[in-house]
Amino acid sequence: MMGPTVAVPVPPFVLEALERVEVNHGDEGRSGFQLTFQVGRSGSGDALESPLLANPLFKPFNRVVLLVTLNLVPSVLMDGVITNIQFSPSDQPGQSRLTLTGEDLSVLMDLEEKRAEHPAQDETVIALKLIASYAQYGLIPLVIPPRVLDPPLPIERTPVQTETDLGFLQRLAARHGYVFYLQPGPAPLTSTAYWGPLRRFEPPQPALSVNMGMATNVSSIQFQYDALAQSTFAGKVQDRQLNQTLPYETFVSTRLPPMAAMPAVVAQLPYVRKQRLDEGGGLTYTQALARAQGRTDASADQVLTATGELDVSRYGALLQPRGVVGVRGAGHLHDGIYYVKRVTHSFQPDEYKQRFTLTREGFGSTTPVVRP
Incomplete structure (x- = not known):
């Protein structure tokens, strides 16, 4: 399905020309797709241009929805936009290729760098608000609150955004060892915007x-x-509420449920990498420890x-x-x-x-x- 904003089923000749599809999904960065078409000219009506190249569906930032049916069950494989168009003409019949490359709808959240304040809003509220601003693209928010929540009081501090919406959401997620990504579906023209921990409790x-x-x-x-992947973190924080400098340290990953009987942080003692982590001001001891634990958890995943x-x-x-x-x-x-x-x-x-x-x-x- 393709279209400017609302994608519709493509004409049969487009499907007939489709030669190869590749779709890449991950929990970090943006997901992407690549469609390769065989192009050519078949008559006097194509004297100026190939029908595919002239088709208005093949424009930058047009929406592309890919669905695949396996065992009679349809699944939304990708919902994104075209970001790159490559044409490779050939003097051999049937060897010219048109390649469309695109990314999921999160690329639209990464176009404008902003400087914005989010007074009296914690990470969960900010994530819900930013995702809701893209509701016209069918984004369904799924935001899991972190274990430590500390709503900022305006008289103490104000969260400030100095990057794109996507970059800010990913930075907020990384503080707690969380991830942010768009998952296509469950229905065509919708995507689930997930902000939360790794989904390890899913049925296998x-x-x-x-x-x-x-x-x-x-x-x-x-x-x-990778014996060097696992890290623990330690540092000091000037607790803004107690006005004292307090040390903090992490020891093991707290990912649940555990997936390894011999986690590296135990099996490799005393050779686990220990790193210093000096957080900026304005944090409490609990917040600093939570952010250090998030980094420890993320290192264990690799x-x-x-x-x-x-x-x-x-x-x-x-x-x-x-x-x-x-x-x-x-x-x-x-x-x-x-x-x-x-x-x-x-x-x-x-x-x-x-x-x-x-x-x-x-x-x-x-x-x-x-x-x-």
Whole structure:
């Protein structure tokens, strides 16, 4: 579906020319898509320009909605806008290509840098307010309050925004180890604007199976353990309420539920990286400790990483990013539950594959079995 603001189904000749689709989803940064079309001229009516290039649907910042139906269930794969148009003409028949590259609707939140004040509003209220200002694009807010809330009193401090709305939302989220992203759906022309912690409590998706004979559904998978990823943080803060300088320190990740039986912060003692973190003024001890804990949690997410590729026809479902999935067949150290950090969809008329990135905080499975 394509259109200036409200996308509509495209004409049949556009679908017939579509050669390749790639969609990239992650919990950091903006998601994106790329559509590759075969273009050409077929008669005197195309003497001036190819019908695709002249089509008003193919304009910068036109909206693009991609839907895929698997096992009779439709899913919204992408809701975004065109940001780049590349044309590669060729003197060989049928070899000219038109490539449309775009990003999800969060790119519209990243166009204007602002300087704005948000008096008497904590992070949750600010997130809800900024997301609501883009309601015309079908954004549905899903904002999870952080564990520590401290509404700013105007006589003490005022939150100030000095970047784009997207940058400000991501900065507020990073303070608590949270993420902000747009997830397309649940219905066409809508997107869920999520501001909150990693969604580790989601029901596990069908397992990724490796080295299991006929049950194997993963084409390839590689695991990488980064012993330097885990960090703890310590510092001092001038508590604005007590008017005293207080030390604070973090020790372990508090992500729930835990996904590794041997988290790096325990398995690598005493070699865990310890960093200093000096927050600016205007904070309480509780706020400073919460921000340090958020950074500790975020560092733990990158300790054990798995990357690989699967064939959707063998997997039998769509692996969804920003949720959890089980891995089996790789041995006790690498089996178990992982958080799905990034998924790239790549499909052509004869195949549909997904590349994925999984993360967790260390070796060892916390469960004896995973969902098949």
